[in-house]
Structure formats: structure tokens, C-alpha cells
Amino acid sequence: MNWISDWALPKISGLFKREVPENLWHKCPACEQMIFRRDLEAALHVCPHCGHHMRISAVRRLECTLDPGFSRIELPRAPADPLRFRDQRRYTERLKEAQAKSAMDDAVAVAHGTIEGQRAVVAAMEFAFMGGSMGAGVGEAIVTAAKLAVLQDAPLIVFTASGGARMQEGAISLMQMPRTVIATRLVKEAGLPFIVVMCDPTTGGVTASFAMLGDIHIAEPGALIGFAGARVIEQTVREKLPEGFQRAEYLLEHGILDLVVKRSEMRATLARVIGLLRVPLVEAATAPAAEVPALPAPEEPTEQPAQA
Amino acid sequence: MRHFLDFEKPIAELEGKIEELRRTTDAGGIDVAEEVGRLRDKAQSLLKSTYAKLTPWQKAQVARHPDRPHATDYINGLIEDFLPLAGDRAFADDAAVIGGMGRFRGRAVMVLGTERGNDTESRVKHNFGMARPEGYRKAKRLMELAGRFGLPILSFVDTAGAFPGIEAEARGQAEAIARSIEAGLEAPVPFIATIIGEGGSGGAIALAAADRVVMLEHAIYSVISPEGCASILWRDAAQASTAAEALKLTADDLRKLNLVDAVLPEPLGGAHRDAEATIAALGDRIADLLEPLVELDGATLRARRREKFLEMGRSGVI
Numbered sequence: 001m002n003w004i005s006d007w008a009l010p011k012i013s014g015l016f017k018r019e020v021p022e023n024l025w026h027k028c029p030a031c032e033q034m035i036f037r038r039d040l041e042a043a044l045h046v047c048p049h050c051g052h053h054m055r056i057s058a059v060r061r062l063e064c065t066l067d068p069g070f071s072r073i074e075l076p077r078a079p080a081d082p083l084r085f086r087d088q089r090r091y092t093e094r095l096k097e098a099q100a101k102s103a104m105d106d107a108v109a110v111a112h113g114t115i116e117g118q119r120a121v122v123a124a125m126e127f128a129f130m131g132g133s134m135g136a137g138v139g140e141a142i143v144t145a146a147k148l149a150v151l152q153d154a155p156l157i158v159f160t161a162s163g164g165a166r167m168q169e170g171a172i173s174l175m176q177m178p179r180t181v182i183a184t185r186l187v188k189e190a191g192l193p194f195i196v197v198m199c200d201p202t203t204g205g206v207t208a209s210f211a212m213l214g215d216i217h218i219a220e221p222g223a224l225i226g227f228a229g230a231r232v233i234e235q236t237v238r239e240k241l242p243e244g245f246q247r248a249e250y251l252l253e254h255g256i257l258d259l260v261v262k263r264s265e266m267r268a269t270l271a272r273v274i275g276l277l278r279v280p281l282v283e284a285a286t287a288p289a290a291e292v293p294a295l296p297a298p299e300e301p302t303e304q305p306a307q308a
Numbered sequence: 309m310r311h312f313l314d315f316e317k318p319i320a321e322l323e324g325k326i327e328e329l330r331r332t333t334d335a336g337g338i339d340v341a342e343e344v345g346r347l348r349d350k351a352q353s354l355l356k357s358t359y360a361k362l363t364p365w366q367k368a369q370v371a372r373h374p375d376r377p378h379a380t381d382y383i384n385g386l387i388e389d390f391l392p393l394a395g396d397r398a399f400a401d402d403a404a405v406i407g408g409m410g411r412f413r414g415r416a417v418m419v420l421g422t423e424r425g426n427d428t429e430s431r432v433k434h435n436f437g438m439a440r441p442e443g444y445r446k447a448k449r450l451m452e453l454a455g456r457f458g459l460p461i462l463s464f465v466d467t468a469g470a471f472p473g474i475e476a477e478a479r480g481q482a483e484a485i486a487r488s489i490e491a492g493l494e495a496p497v498p499f500i501a502t503i504i505g506e507g508g509s510g511g512a513i514a515l516a517a518a519d520r521v522v523m524l525e526h527a528i529y530s531v532i533s534p535e536g537c538a539s540i541l542w543r544d545a546a547q548a549s550t551a552a553e554a555l556k557l558t559a560d561d562l563r564k565l566n567l568v569d570a571v572l573p574e575p576l577g578g579a580h581r582d583a584e585a586t587i588a589a590l591g592d593r594i595a596d597l598l599e600p601l602v603e604l605d606g607a608t609l610r611a612r613r614r615e616k617f618l619e620m621g622r623s624g625v626i
Contacts, residue, residue, distance in 0.1 A: 087541035136621025174531040175620035178517040207482035208510045228472030229481040
């Protein structure tokens with residue numbers, strides 16, 4: 001402690017400090033253009049320059065999917081650290097850190113509410129929580145979300161974002177695959193739609209269980225979706241991976257997805273899907289029909305009519 | 309020629325010495341019966357003490373032992389009148405997953421297994437037991453067929469995992485696994501799965517969402533291979549032994565966690581030292597487990613199976 005560190009150094013570094021706060025601008029990880037933070041928020045974290053869909057938090061996902069006034073539900077807690085797992089750090093430490101960072105108990109947030117007026121239960125995965133990995137907590141959340149959907153007679157929509165199984169829970173995490181598959185059965189048996197929206201990234205055990213059993217499969221543009229990791233595949237087959245491999249558009253082309261939908265259109269798309277699956281007949285649009293302008297009278301043919 | 313694992317070297321040396329002495333005797337040399345007997349006792353007790361305290365990593369090596377009986381051996385030993393069935397009806401037949409109908413102690417059953425092969429040619433043919441989507445789709449098809457005709461399902465799982473390949477991904481590896489898990493959970497017939505060697509992650513659970521899951525004593529069952537886990541969490545594949553310990557992947561561990569239903573003891577020195585006895589013992593165990601299940605109707609079986617899997621991870625702290 002002396003005058004240099006207390007007084008002189010802050011003054012000097014102050015001279016070089018930028019005028020604007022650090023977090024006013026955000027650099028797009030794809031095109032590296034600078035985006036004004038407020039614009040980025042307004043664009044739901046999609047780069048206005050290149051259209052890159054950045055990862056967003058589970059809570060943000062709920063906010064931009066459900067109508068205002070939705071309620072998040074509390075999830076049952078799974079036993080923490082059943083294996084007393086320790087790698088270079090303790091699993092309990094990693095969990096605590098993730099919980100503090102994300103203000104969530106585990107990697108899924110569940111809420112119920114409406115989407116453009118139609119009831120829905122939404123589960124959103126949080127990639128920032130240990131890579132969205134699936135352990136008993138995530139399994140429990142998906143099962144709970146499914147039961148809630150059945151109870152409320154509402155469709156279940158899951159936004160996936162996960163690196164796969166949570167290794168720190170060993171075979172317990174593996175067993176979340178059948179467990180979450182059962183959850184999808186509960187929803188389907190109740191005659192309710194199960195809609196999966198795959199976000200970047202969706203891989204491993206999450207893809208190979210509930211994520212691939214949707215009635216409708218939607219993905220965000222550019223999302224990485226697959227079973228095995230790219231590095232493992234490259235090492236196994238010793239081949240260069242094709243351009244766009246395991247990206248949403250690649251999966252769409254290979255028949256694994258129904259739709260690739262931009263984040264800005266996701267809400268409306270989900271509302272349409274639910275409407276078409278759940279509302280068999282809308283009042284024949286009588287009133288608006290009157291307003292539909294009549295076909296303009298055919299103009300005088302200027303050419304010879306085409307032969308039939 | 310017996311294949312010895314690294315940690316079995318002292319046993320290998322003793323057994324080599326015994327062999328040498330016996331050859332001397334056969335060649336008309338001095339009678340060394342006493343010495344041979346002494347050495348044999350020593351080898352036996354060394355084998356016993358080694359196998360009594362195998363580390364999880366050593367178990368992983370025993371589980372992958374090249375001489376260990378494979379799915380085909382269990383099918384040949386336990387299933388009469390086996391009729392192999394092939395294909396996913398969409399793209400191909402995948403030899404990594406073998407399946408078919410046959411009779412287990414008189415009862416018609418559907419059999420599934422992941423087969424690794426036992427020499428270079430058969431290993432290539434079976435893709436080292438790593439299935440592609442077609443394999444899981446074949447499994448799903450056969451499980452559904454079993455359901456329609458009331459055939460109990462028996463599966464023999466031994467795989468490092470699903471094949472990580474470009475084409476496999478393009479054809480929906482994840483979807484194929486998910487559907488195969490679903491087919492197992494939905495089957496309205498008794499389903500008994502046995503982890504006979506390596507139960508590698510999603511590729512294993514695809515054939516093991518069963519009413520009863522048996523693990524052989526030295527089999528392993530894990531969400532990721534010890535090597536894979538070590539290279540991710542320790543950033544060093546050489547830490548596989550530490551990772552194997554942490555993953556709790558042995559039969560005892562899984563039984564304690566209530567993730568499998570039974571552990572079948574193996575002959576001293578592992579299943580490969582007496583394949584016939586191992587296969588027969590597994591047959592008896594399967595018969596015992598199957599008997600009460602065949603009494604139950606499809607809806608009950610399915611409901612109980614769901615209940616069992618829904619509990620996994622809820623409790624059961626080691």
C-alpha cells in the first residue's frame with residue numbers, strides 16, 4: 001500500500017479507460033461485428049448483422065416464449081452428488097458455482113402459462129448450468145414438466161440445450177434417458193402434443209432420449225444437434241467432417257427435423273403448431289370474409305387465350 | 309494360448325512355469341508332480357487374491373477381455389432353434405446388433421445382443437459391437453414383434469457404445485437410440501437384459517430398458533468410458549483408472565445404487581476362464597427372473613417397468 005498503487009495507478013489506468021462502460025457493446029461471436037447491447041436484447045440475442053443465434057438463458061427463453069404473467073414452478077430437488085464424485089474439483093463445488101452463476105437449482109426451468117393465448121407448459125434448458133448436462137435433477141424436471149402438462153391438459157414444449165449426460169452422476173445420469181422417455185409417453189398418452197425446440201447445442205444423451213421423441217421437431221438456425229461429438233467422430237472415422245455437419249439445416253435436410261425457425265418467429269410458430277394440433281375447427285371466418293375484396297374482374301384479354 | 313491382462317502378469321508367469329514343468333515331465337524327465345502341484349496352488353491363490361480386490365479399472369479390462377464370452381456365445385449356449393432375423397426395413401442390416409427368435413428352455417423368446425466379434429474378420433463384420441442407427445431400428449422392430457406375439461425379450465449387452473460416424477449421425481443415430489429405449493419401455497412382454505461385458509452408455513441402454521437388468525460380476529456399465537471421462541474431466545486419458553473409480557461403474561456399484569437388479573458371480577479369474585459355467589449360470593438366473601414375470605399381463609409389466617425407471621436417481625445414495 002503506497003501512493004503509487006492507491007493513487008497513481010488508478011489515475012494512469014483511468015486515462016486509458018474507454019468512455020463507455022464495458023458491457024454497452026457486444027461482439028457477435030460469428031461475424032465479430034459490434035452490436036449495441038440494447039439492440040441485441042431487442043433482437044432476442046440474434047445478431048442483426050449475420051443472423052447468428054446466440055445462446056440465451058433458460059429464463060430469458062421462458063420470457064420470450066410465454067405471454068406475460070406466466071408462472072415458474074418449483075422443481076423437486078434430486079439428491080445432490082449421489083456418487084460423491086470428484087475429478088479435479090468436487091461435483092458439489094461445481095454445482096454450487098453453477099447455482100450461484102445461474103440462480104437455478106439445476107439445468108432446467110419449467111413454467112406454465114399461455115402462448116398467444118393458448119395454454120402451454122414450457123421447459124427450458126440452461127446451457128450455462130454445467131453445459132446443460134442431464135443428471136437426476138434434469139430428469140426430475142422433465143418428468144415434472146410432463147406431469148404438469150398432463151394435469152393442465154396443455155402441450156409440453158421443451159427447449160433443449162445440453163452437452164449430454166452429466167458424467168458426475170455416472171450411471172444415474174444414463175438412467176435419465178429411459179426416465180425422460182417415459183415422460184414423453186405420459187404426455188403423448190394424454191393426447192397432448194410434445195414439441196421439441198432444439199437450441200445450440202443439443203447433443204449426447206439428451207438428443208438420444210426425449211429430444212428426439214417430439215411430435216414436432218423444431219430447431220433454431222445453426223444449432224448444433226447430434227449424438228456423438230464432432231471430435232470423437234473425426235478421431236473414429238479419420239475423415240474431415242462435411243460442411244455444416246450436425247447443424248440444424250443439415251438435420252432438416254436429413255429428415256430429422258420438421259422446421260428450422262428463427263428466434264423472432266418461434267413464438268408465433270409454436271402458437272400455430274398448437275392451434276393446428278389442438279383446435280380442430282375455428283369458426284368459419286364469416287365476418288372477415290365479407291371484408292375480403294372480391295376478385296377483380298378479369299381484364300380484357302390482351303393476348304390469345306392459352307389452349308386448354 | 310491364454311490372453312493375460314497386464315495386472316495378471318504374476319499369474320501368467322506361474323502358469324507358464326507350470327506348463328514348462330509339465331512338458332519336462334511329458335518328455336520323460338524327472339517327475340515334478342509335487343512341484344507342479346505346489347505351483348498350481350500358488351497360482352490359484354494368487355488368482356483368488358487378485359480377483360478378490362479388482363479395481364474398477366481392472367474390471368473394465370476384464371469386461372473387455374478378448375476371450376470373454378460374447379453375445380453369440382450366450383445365444384448358442386442358451387437358445388435352441390435360434391432363427392436370426394435381419395434388417396431395419398429401411399436401410400440396411402447392422403451386424404453389430406444380432407437378433408432373432410428361438411427357444412429358451414422350451415419357451416419361445418426374442419433375443420437381442422450387441423456382438424463385438426472375436427477375430428479381425430468378425431470384429432470388422434460386427435463393427436466391434438458399435439451399432440449404427442439401423443442396429444437400433446432393428447432392435448426396435450424385433451421388440452415390437454415380440455410384443456405382438458407375446459414373446460419375452462432377452463438381451464445380451466456388450467458394447468463400447470453407439471458408433472460415432474458421419475453416416476450414423478446423418479441417418480439419425482440419436483433418434484434410433486431414443487426409439488429403441490422407448491420400444492423396450494413399452495414392450496407388453498417380460499424383458500430381461502444382461503450386461504455381459506461392457507455396458508457403454510446410450511448404445512447399451514438402448515437394449516436394456518428392461519424389467520430386470522442383470523450384470524455379470526466383472527461387467528461395467530457406464531455413461532461414458534473411463535478413458536473418455538478422463539480426457540474430458542481430467543484432460544488426460546491416462547487418468548482412466550481414476551475416472552473408472554469415480555464413475556462407480558462396477559456391478560456392485562450399480563446394484564448398490566439400485567440401477568440394476570442382480571449381479572451374477574463369475575468363475576474365479578473371470579467369465580473367460582470357464583465360459584460354459586458362466587453361460588449356464590446366467591441361463592439359470594434368467595430362468596429364475598423370467599418365471600414370475602411371465603405371469604403378468606402387458607399393462608402391469610409396463611407400469612412396473614416405468615415405476616422402476618422413474619425412481620432412478622430419486623434416491624439410492626451410496
